[in-house]
Amino acid sequence: MQRELLKFKQVTSTQDVLRRLIKNKKEIAVFAYRQTKGRGRHKREWFSPAGGLYLSVLIFPERNINSIPLISCLTVIETLKNLNFNNLSIHWPNDIFLNNKKICGILCEKTDSAIICGMGLNINIRKFPARLSNATSLYIETGRIHSIEKILNLCLKHFWNLYDALQNDTFSITQAYQYISGLGEPVEVKLSSRETIRGIIHSVDEDWSLLVRTNDGMIKRIYYGDVIRRV
């Protein structure tokens, strides 16, 4: 079921707009053509010029909360598949890569009662600052402009369908496994400023937790962390 959508030319961050709407207790989406203070995970800035898609959804899930990042990833994967893109992968927990470059970042912020889930998808951005050397856009990959409106509608359709399935317990993680990258590969996960674990990515569990086999052979379950891939 589709919910209401608010559209803006420019906002600080679509996450901030929704934070102010939590008190209404209504599931809703916010889209902006650009953000002046877009933010990413771990307090990083999110490059948000015109040409990107900046979309956040406000939800009040009653179950399967840990899988919200997963359905956000699948939203973007399904949308890009509809546009005939292949070579898509998910870097746990919620980065989407196209042709081995980052095309989308997802930020899920939790409050007492709600989750605000933001997706930043690089559509018609022609150039990124040098510090974002692993970023790409649909324009860079194809050499042509894509309709932000069309992609927005696809994202909303997929997100609400997946979310409703998750809340009705009819969602299965199996459709995501084929896209998860790095299984069996060495990894470092920064859990906090003081704790980093190293090991091999064993798998991703049903609840979207990452299972890492550490050097002492133990399997460690991780729900949140900054994955630093080792090459």
Ligand code: BTN
């Ligand atoms: C990341 O990769 O660090 C996550 C980036 C999330 C960016 C999106 S854009 C829409 C929403 N508004 C924000 O300020 N951030 C998220």
